[in-house]
Amino acid sequence: MCNMFFENLYAKAQPFIKRVTHVFEMARGYHLYLILGLVVVISTKIIIVDQKSELLPTLWISAIAAGLSFNSYVYAKEKFRLDLLDKRWEIYEETLEFCSAVMRHGTLRVTEENEEKIFAAIKAAENSFRGIGYHKTKSLFGEDINQRFEELNKSYSWLSSFTDYPINPDEHQKWVEDKHNHIMFVYKTGQELPEIFKPYVYFGDYRRENTRTS
Secondary structure: OHHHHHHHHHHHHHHHHHHHHHHHHHHHOOHHHHHHHHHHHHHHHHHHHOOOHHHHHHHHHHHHHHHHHHHHHHHHHHHHHHHHHHHHHHHHHHHHHHHHHHHHHOOOOOOOOOHHHHHHHHHHHHOOOOHHHHHHHHHHOOHHHHHHHHHHHHHHHHHHHOOOOOOOHHHHHHHHHHHHHHHHHHHHHHHHHHHHHOOOOOOOOOOOOOOOOO
16 A cells, blocks of 8 residues: 555656656756856956956856856757757658668569669668668667677568568468568567657657767
């Protein structure tokens, strides 16, 4: 009974906790400005008390220079992070397009009806987890994404190679099971993409300061 009470209390407090966390994350980037301002105020007061006002211009110029330097650092860091987000988002979109095409058609076999969509899916795979996309992913993501993409590539290879029903009746059951497993893996990956990419991509809930930059 007691555990249930605290569980309910914690669940009700979640929106408030999230808002407070967000405020602290937003303020975290300005802590140096606050410290710098405090140092300048205290130092100015000490200089005035000691009647050494000739030091005030040096103090203020130094403080302004320090503030500008920190601002440049913050801008460069944010630009680097946003550049990474743009590149990672492209990989996300291409992967989603591939998974959606496989889920829609259940194959990578090209026919007159699906030719355009399948070729688009193959191109999306080349831009995300195969070809040049493989090298981009290696440099932009951690081992979690890379391992998932290796498995996705295996499903791509199987669906591309074993498009026809086997002639040998003894192989029919295995072919059906293998195709089902690979399609379901692609389907599962497509469904889980937002969660898989969440450590790397901003999805609009709130800007995460801990979005990975390496």
